[in-house]
Amino acid sequence: MENHVVVNTSPDHIAALITQAFHRISSQLISTPLLFDEDLQCWLKCENKQKTGSFKWRGALAKLSLISSGQSIVTASTGNHGLGIANAAALYDLRARIYIPETTSRKKIKLLNELGVDLQLVKGDSLSAELAGKKYASEQNLTWVSPYNDIDVISGQGTIGLEITEKLKDITRIYITVGGGGLISGIASWFKINSPKTEIIACQPTNSPEMSLSVKAGHVVSAPNAEPTLSDGSAGPLEEDSITFGICEKYIDRFILVDEKEIELAIRYTWEKHQMIIEGAAGVAMAAAKKDAVHSFNDQVVIVLCGGNIAEDIHQRICDA
Numbered sequence: 173m174e175n176h177v178v179v180n181t182s183p184d185h186i187a188a189l190i191t192q193a194f195h196r197i198s199s200q201l202i203s204t205p206l207l208f209d210e211d212l213q214c215w216l217k218c219e220n221k222q223k224t225g226s227f228k229w230r231g232a233l234a235k236l237s238l239i240s241s242g243q244s245i246v247t248a249s250t251g252n253h254g255l256g257i258a259n260a261a262a263l264y265d266l267r268a269r270i271y272i273p274e275t276t277s278r279k280k281i282k283l284l285n286e287l288g289v290d291l292q293l294v295k296g297d298s299l300s301a302e303l304a305g306k307k308y309a310s311e312q313n314l315t316w317v318s319p320y321n322d323i324d325v326i327s328g329q330g331t332i333g334l335e336i337t338e339k340l341k342d343i344t345r346i347y348i349t350v351g352g353g354g355l356i357s358g359i360a361s362w363f364k365i366n367s368p369k370t371e372i373i374a375c376q377p378t379n380s381p382e383m384s385l386s387v388k389a390g391h392v393v394s395a396p397n398a399e400p401t402l403s404d405g406s407a408g409p410l411e412e413d414s415i416t417f418g419i420c421e422k423y424i425d426r427f428i429l430v431d432e433k434e435i436e437l438a439i440r441y442t443w444e445k446h447q448m449i450i451e452g453a454a455g456v457a458m459a460a461a462k463k464d465a466v467h468s469f470n471d472q473v474v475i476v477l478c479g480g481n482i483a484e485d486i487h488q489r490i491c492d493a
Contacts, residue, residue, distance in 0.1 A: 179323050179415050180323075181323070181357075181361075181415050181418060181419050183360075183361040183362075183364040183365050183423070184365055186323070186326065186327060186330060186357075186358065186361035186362070186419075187330070187361055187362050187364075187365040187366065189323065189324070189326075189327035189330075190327045190330035190331055190333070190334055190358060190361070190362050191334065192327070193230075193233075193234040193237075193324070193327040193328050193330070193331055194331045194334055196233075196234065196237050197230065197233040197234055197237055197328065197331070198331075200223075200229075200233055200263065201222070201223070201229070201230065201233070201331070202221060202222050202223055203335055204217060204218045204219050204221050204222050204332075204335070205218050205221065206218070206336070206339055206340065206474075207446065209445065209446070209475075211445065212461060212462065212473075212475075213467075213469065213471070213473065214461055214473040214474065214475050215340065215472075215473065215474045215475070216446070216458075216474075216475050216477050217332060217335075217336055217474055217475065217476045217477060218448065218477050219332065219454075219476060219477055219478050219479060220448060220449065220450050220451070220454055220477045220478070220479055220480030221448075221480070222479075223259070224252070224255040224256050224259055224481075225252070225255070225451075225479055225480045225481040226252035226255065226256065226405070226451075226478065226479035226480070226481060227252075227329055227332060227355055227476075227478050227479065228249075228252040228253045228255065228256035228319075228329075228479070229255075229256040229259065229260070230256075230328040230329055230331050230332065231253070231256065231319075231322075231324075231325035231326070231327075231328035231329045231354060231358075232253065232256030232257045232259070232260040232325075232328070233256070233260050233263075233328055234324050234325060234327050234328025234329075234331075235260075235317055235322060235324040235325050235328065236257070236260040236261060236263075236264045236266060236317070237260075237264060238324060239264065239266060239315060241264055241265035241266065242265060242266070243266055243267070243314075243315060244266070244267040244268075244269065244312075244314050244315070245257070245261065245266055245267070245268050245269070245314065245315045245316075245317050246268075246269045246270075246271070246305050246306075246308055246309035246312075246314050246315070246316050246317070247268065247269075247270055247271070247305060247316070247317040247318070247319065248270070248271040248272065248294075248298070248301040248302040248304070248305040248306075248318075248319060249270055249271075249272050249276075249298075249301070249319055250272065250273060250276050250280070250298050250301075250319075250351075250404055250405055250407065250408065251272065251276045251277055251279075251280025251281070251283075251284070251404070251405065251481065252280065252405050252479050252481060253319035254270040254272055254280070254284050254289070254291075255280065255283055255284060255287070255481070257270060257289075257317060258270065258284060258287040258289045259287065261289070262287075267290075268289050268290065269289070269290040269292065269305075269308070269314075270284065270289050270290065270291055270292065270305075271292045271294050271301040271302070271304050271305035271308075272284070272291065272292070272293060272294065272301055273293070273294055273295075273296060273297055273298055273300065273301050273408075274293045274294065274295055274296075275297070275400070275404070276293075276404065277404050277481070277482070277483055277486075278483050279481055279482065279483040279484070280481055281293075283481070292304070292305075292308075297398075297407070297408040297409065298319075298351075298352075298407065298408030298409070299394075299408055299409040299410070299411070302318070302319070302411060318411070318414075319352060319354065320351070320352030320353055320354030320355075320357075320410070320414065320416050321352065321354075321410070321411050321413070321414040321415055321416060322354075323415065325354055326354050326357045326358045326361075326415075326416070326419075327358060328358070329354050329355045329357070329358035329359065330357075330358025330359055330361060330362045331358075332355070332358070332359055332476065333358065333359040333360075333361075333362030333363055333366070334362060334366075336359075336474055337362070337363070337366050337367055340472060340474065341367075341472075342367075342369075342472050343363075343367050343370045343472045343473070343474055344369075344370065344371065344468075344471040344472050344473055345370065345371040345373055345464075345466070345471065345473050345474070346359065346363065346370055346371070346372060346373065346473070346474045346475075346476065347373045347375050347428075347457045347458075347460050347461045347464075347473075347474070347475045347476065348360075348372070348373070348374060348375060348457060348476045348478075349374075349375045349376070349403065349405075349406050349453045349454065349456045349457045349476070349478050350374040350375065350376050350383045350384075350406060350420065350424075350427075351382075351383070351403075351405060351406030351407065351408070351410075351453070352383075352410045352411075352414065352416055353383055353410065353414065353416030353417065353419065353420045354416055355476070355478060356372070356374055356416075356420060356424065357415075357416045357419040357420060357423075359372075359476070360372045360419065360420075360423040360424065361419065361423065364423055371425045371426075372423055372424050372425050373424075373425060373426055373427075373428060373460065373464070374420065374424045374426070374427045374428070375427070375428050375429075375430065375456045375457045375459075375460035375461075376403075376406065376427060376428075376429050376430075376456065377401040377402070377403040377406065377407070377429070377430060377431070377432070377435060377452075377456055378429045378430065378431050378432075379398060379399040379400065379401035379403075379407075379431075379432065380395055380398045380399070380401050380403065380406065380407040380408065381395055381427075381429055382394060382395050382398075382408070382409050382410060383410065383417070383420055383427075384427040384429065386410070386417055386420075387417075387420060387421050387424065387427070390421075391417075392409075392410060392411070392412045392413075392414065392417050394409040395409070401432060401435075401452065402432055402435045402436065402439075402451075402452030402455065402486075403435060403451075403452040403453045403455070403456045404451075404452060404453070405451060405452065405453035405478070405479060405481075406453045406456065428460035428463060428464060429460075430456055430459040430460050430463060434459040434462075434463060435452055435455040435456055435459050436455070436490045436493070437459065437462075438450075438455040438456075438458035438459035438462060439451075439452070439454075439455040439458075439482070439487065439490050439491070440490055440491050440493070441458070441462070442454075442455070442458060442477070443487075443491050444491070448477075448480070449480045449482060449487055450477050450479070450480050450482070451478075451479045451480055451481050451482040452482065453478050453479055454476075454477040454478045454479055454480065457475050457476055457477065457478065458475055458477065461473070461475045
């Protein structure tokens with residue numbers, strides 16, 4: 173059930189929650205590799221190799237590990253959060269009902285159906301799915317788990333930052349794809365405490381740049397001319413009251429937007445260079461880093477590859493082009 177409470181989003185508080193979350197869930201995590209790309213002179217944080225194929229496993233674990241077994245939960249997703257929740261629900265003996273847009277990628281719908289969750293397809297975008305899920309949770313007096321607008325989910329995603337700073341020091345810049353903002357809110361909060369000189373760069377597709385437009389406007393807005401994007405995992409509006417907006421407004425240093433061709437080229441590059449499959453949302457961060465004009469040989473740069481769940485035929489089409 174939705175609770176209207178004031179949430180402490182200061183970076184020191186979130187950093188403390190990240191440390192607590194890591195201690196709770198680290199045994200269930202893959203400590204994903206940091207792979208060095210010699211051509212780009214960047215480190216790749218390979219969350220595409222995480223369980224469920226996405227960073228969303230971390231937030232799902234962090235949240236559901238705090239819920240008593242036997243309960244029913246409700247969430248909404250464009251796919252990856254749903255996969256994380258479905259697997260974490262099985263781990264913690266919880267029942268999950270998941271609302272997803274009908275436009276969710278075929279691969280993600282197939283994976284969710286195979287997990288046997290109560291899957292509800294919704295017409296419209298990711299926000300439509302969230303509103304439908306929240307309404308049902310409220311009516312049924314069930315626990316609502318937001319894919320990003322939740323301090324515990326954010327703390328789970330922030331464990332990526334913890335893992336990075338354990339391995340690397342004096343990080344110059346980090347490139348992170350932004351949708352609802354849960355991933356960048358967690359990592360940025362961790363870095364503001366543990367690597368404050370690091371530049372936090374938010375990466376978005378030009379076809380769906382809601383957070384960029386919102387930060388520019390000073391309040392949450394929808395993209396007036398949003399179009400479909402390969403970055404389905406980051407697409408769509410965010411909740412008006414999302415705590416991620418305030419965090420992003422304070423701690424993102426700049427945005428880089430990339431078009432669909434740039435995303436495709438980044439996906440193909442990652443396959444040809446590293447034989448790694450990444451999804452569109454991960455391609456956004458890779459494309460932004462490749463596009464960025466700020467480079468120095470002595471820089472210590474990290475790109476977060478947030479996931480690898482892309483339909484096989486789409487990946488093959490991109491790589492064969």
